[in-house]
Amino acid sequence: MKKYDVVVIGGGSGGYTAAIRCAQLGLKTVLIEKDKNKKGQTLLGGTCLNVGCIPSKSLLESSAFFAKIKNESSAFGIKTTGLQIDVAAMQKRKNSIVDKLTSGIAMLLKSHDIEIINAKAKLLSNKRVLLDYSDNYSTKISAHSIIIATGSHPMELNCAKIDNEFIVNSTAALSWNSVPKNLGIIGAGAVGLEIGSIWARLGAKVTIFEALDFLSFTDTDVQRTALSMLRKQGLNIHLKTLVQEAKVENSQVTVVFQEDKKQVQKLVFDKLLVAAGRVPNSSDITSKDSQLVFDEGGYIHINEERGGTSIPGVYAIGDIVRGSALAHKASAEGIAVAERLAGIKTNINYNAIASVIYTEPEIAQVGKTSQQLKAEGINFKAGKFPFIANGRALAANTGHGFIKILSDVKTDQILGVHIIGQHSSEIIHLGVVAIEFEATCEDFLQVCMAHPSLSEAFNEAILDTKNIAINILRKL
Numbered sequence: 001m002k003k004y005d006v007v008v009i010g011g012g013s014g015g016y017t018a019a020i021r022c023a024q025l026g027l028k029t030v031l032i033e034k035d036k037n038k039k040g041q042t043l044l045g046g047t048c049l050n051v052g053c054i055p056s057k058s059l060l061e062s063s064a065f066f067a068k069i070k071n072e073s074s075a076f077g078i079k080t081t082g083l084q085i086d087v088a089a090m091q092k093r094k095n096s097i098v099d100k101l102t103s104g105i106a107m108l109l110k111s112h113d114i115e116i117i118n119a120k121a122k123l124l125s126n127k128r129v130l131l132d133y134s135d136n137y138s139t140k141i142s143a144h145s146i147i148i149a150t151g152s153h154p155m156e157l158n159c160a161k162i163d164n165e166f167i168v169n170s171t172a173a174l175s176w177n178s179v180p181k182n183l184g185i186i187g188a189g190a191v192g193l194e195i196g197s198i199w200a201r202l203g204a205k206v207t208i209f210e211a212l213d214f215l216s217f218t219d220t221d222v223q224r225t226a227l228s229m230l231r232k233q234g235l236n237i238h239l240k241t242l243v244q245e246a247k248v249e250n251s252q253v254t255v256v257f258q259e260d261k262k263q264v265q266k267l268v269f270d271k272l273l274v275a276a277g278r279v280p281n282s283s284d285i286t287s288k289d290s291q292l293v294f295d296e297g298g299y300i301h302i303n304e305e306r307g308g309t310s311i312p313g314v315y316a317i318g319d320i321v322r323g324s325a326l327a328h329k330a331s332a333e334g335i336a337v338a339e340r341l342a343g344i345k346t347n348i349n350y351n352a353i354a355s356v357i358y359t360e361p362e363i364a365q366v367g368k369t370s371q372q373l374k375a376e377g378i379n380f381k382a383g384k385f386p387f388i389a390n391g392r393a394l395a396a397n398t399g400h401g402f403i404k405i406l407s408d409v410k411t412d413q414i415l416g417v418h419i420i421g422q423h424s425s426e427i428i429h430l431g432v433v434a435i436e437f438e439a440t441c442e443d444f445l446q447v448c449m450a451h452p453s454l455s456e457a458f459n460e461a462i463l464d465t466k467n468i469a470i471n472i473l474r475k476l
Contacts, residue, residue, distance in 0.1 A: 004030050006341065007129050007143040009121045009285070011035075012046020014318035014330030015149035016105055021338035022147075023112035030141070031109060032131065034120040037102070042118040044105040046151050047319075048327040050098060051171040056194050058094040059174060060358050063201035067360075075397050085202055088177050123148065123286040127313050130287070145313050145341050148300060149334065150285055152278040152319035160186060160246035160274050166253050167246055170195060173273045179203050180270040184255050186243050187275035188214060190357045193230065195273060197359050200234045207236040207267060209243050209257055215357075219369040219418040221384070221404055226363055226420055229400065233360070246272055280320045295322065307337050329353050352436040356425045361401045364428035367416035367435045370406060379409040383441070383465030385457045387421045389472060392452040398422040403461040405431075405441070412440040423454055430458050441465050 008019045011033030022029040035043035043050060066085055073080050109116055119131040128142045154169040156162055164172055173195050179202045185192045188210035200206040214227045214237065231237060238259050245256040253272040258264045282298040293301040293310035300309055300316040307315050315337045318330030332348050339346045354366040373380045386402045387393040401421030407414050417431025434444070444462045449455050463469040 001128070002141045004028050004115075004141065004143045006030075006145050006147060006338075007032065007121075007141060008147045008149060009123070009129070010046070010149035010151055010281075010318070010320075011042065011044045011105075011116075012149060012151045012318065012330065013048050013327035014151075014334040015046070015147070016044060016109060016334075017331040018147050018149060018317060018334030018338050019114050020108060020112050021335045022341065023114050025338060025342040025344075027145075027338075027341065029112075030115040030117060030143075032117045032119060032121040032129070034118070036118060036134075042106075042116055043102070044109070044116075045098075045102045046327075047153075049101055049105075051174065053327055054098055054101060055094050055174045056170075056191075056198070057358060058097050059090060059198045060194060062090040062093065063198045064360055067201040072397055085179070087179060087202065091175065091177055094174075122284065123290045123292060123314065125287065125289045125291070127311070145315065147334070147337055148285065148309075148314065148316040148320060149318045149330065150281040150320050151330075152280050152325055154274065155277045155279050157186065157243075157274055157276055159243050160255075160272060162274060163248065166248045166251070166270075167272045167274065169274055173199075173271070176271075181205065182269045182271075183207070184246075184253065184267065184269035184272040185209065185275055186246075186273070187277065188237055188239075189275065189277065190355075192273065192275035193235070193357055193359050195275065196235050197230075197233070205236075206234065207238070207269070209238050209241045209255070211242055212240065214239055215363070217355075217369075218363065218365055219404060219416070220371060221402070222363060222365070222418050222420050225401065226359070226361075229361065229420075230359060278319065278325050282320060307333060307340070323350065324353070324355060326353065326355060349436055352432055354428045354432050356428065358425065361398070361421045362424035363420050364424035365416070365418045366428055366431045367414070368406065369416060369418065373406060373415060378415070380406050380415060381409050381465050382406050383461040383463065383469070385460035385464055385469060385472065387454070387457060389460075390452075390454060390457045392454050392456070393422060395452065396422060403427070403457045405458075405461045405465055407441050407465050412442050414439055414441060417458075421454070421457075427455055427458060430455060 005027035006022045006029045008015050008031045019029050019031045033042050037043045119133045122130040132138045170191050183199050183204045183206045185196050185208045188208045196206045215223050241259040243257045247254050253269045255267050280298045286292045295301045299322050300320050302316050302321050309316050317333035319325045336346045336348050357363040383405045388399040393399045404418040406416040414434045441462045460469045
């Protein structure tokens with residue numbers, strides 16, 4: 001039986017990152033991934049790179065480019081005629097980006113002398129792993145340490161059975177070569193809003209059903225602004241709405257739903273996207289005698305401080321464990337576990353991990369929301385600055401949204417940063433650094449940011465926590 005220092009199960013964001021860091025630290029590492037791409041090669045990069053983050057951002061950029069030319073070109077003094085979309089070309093561009101990045105991962109792994117095995121892995125007792133190959137051949141390997149990074153997949157609903165033609169998940173909805181006339185979406189989270197935005201910009205009539213309140217995990221000010229702006233863009237969002245049934249008839253999908261406990265209604269769509277969340281890939285990844293402990297919902301139970309599982313020497317990272325299903329969280333956990341295996345003391349501050357929704361405007365946050373701080377009894381102050389007062393935003397015709405910063409009244413420490421506006425996904429990292437290093441608002445008073453820039457709004461929001469913002473009108 002071949003033995004390694006580290007076996008990594010799963011070639012997604014967390015898995016391949018963990019494997020590379022292990023190799024950098026001198027550990028003999030093998031990466032096991034069960035899926036193959038269309039060329040028959042090992043599928044590297046996981047959901048994020050192949051059917052999630054990167055494909056969606058490619059199509060979001062294409063559709064945003066089209067919408068900006070269509071709706072805003074005259075504001076820039078540009079006249080256009082005969083504007084058309086070519087969805088097939090958009091998809092081709094998306095696929096080329098994915099191919100480039102996945103081939104890049106393969107080269108990275110090769111350059112670090114990491115062995116790649118294309119097989120289905122199952123954890124056995126005594127830190128052994130059973131490998132089942134597609135040609136019905138199987139073998140076993142063992143390791144000093146094992147890292148499980150099997151990821152997650154889209155949740156399925158009993159009321160809307162996926163058939164991959166009319167009722168689909170996000171993978172299919174990112175692969176269409178034509179624009180659906182009427183698109184229904186179950187779930188107003190990041191996936192539903194982003195995919196809804198893509199097709200709405202290209203001409204689809206989009207209706208979204210959300211069972212709960214709108215983006216309840218974001219700050220209340222962001223919720224109100226985002227809901228208003230997205231509705232104005234054509235997203236017909238129904239809140240507190242329960243979908244009772246989705247049935248395919250005559251090549252269309254009839255959705256039966258009840259909004260806020262009112263009268264039951266029906267709507268008919270060309271396509272229905274189920275974007276109700278994700279569930280961990282925990283089925284059949286371990287034998288009964290391995291004694292690996294799972295939490296409710298199929299997540300692997302881990303030690304909060306060390307990332308270890310119920311089995312000494314076996315670790316789990318990414319979507320297969322508790323917490324947000326974010327690629328950068330998985331990568332951070334992969335690096336942390338690899339360094340712990342090498343005896344390096346490391347820690348992840350989960351409060352400093354940002355989340356982003358790539359709509360227009362983008363929505364980004366890090367740290368606590370005002371609702372959380374109130375619930376925890378923390379006395380805080382809020383500073384807010386609108387992009388309408390920012391020169392760079394106005395020059396780009398994107399003077400919508402704001403930056404909101406929450407800080408502790410007693411210590412002045414920055415506790416939360418919430419942004420809705422252009423390039424929020426980039427500006428938010430000022431907040432990430434601030435929270436990671438426990439910065440205060442006073443610390444940022446010493447920082448001079450370039451003018452004109454969107455980041456200037458961050459410092460103006462800092463100033464507003466002290467009621468001394470320069471570019472905001474004050475009531476006398």
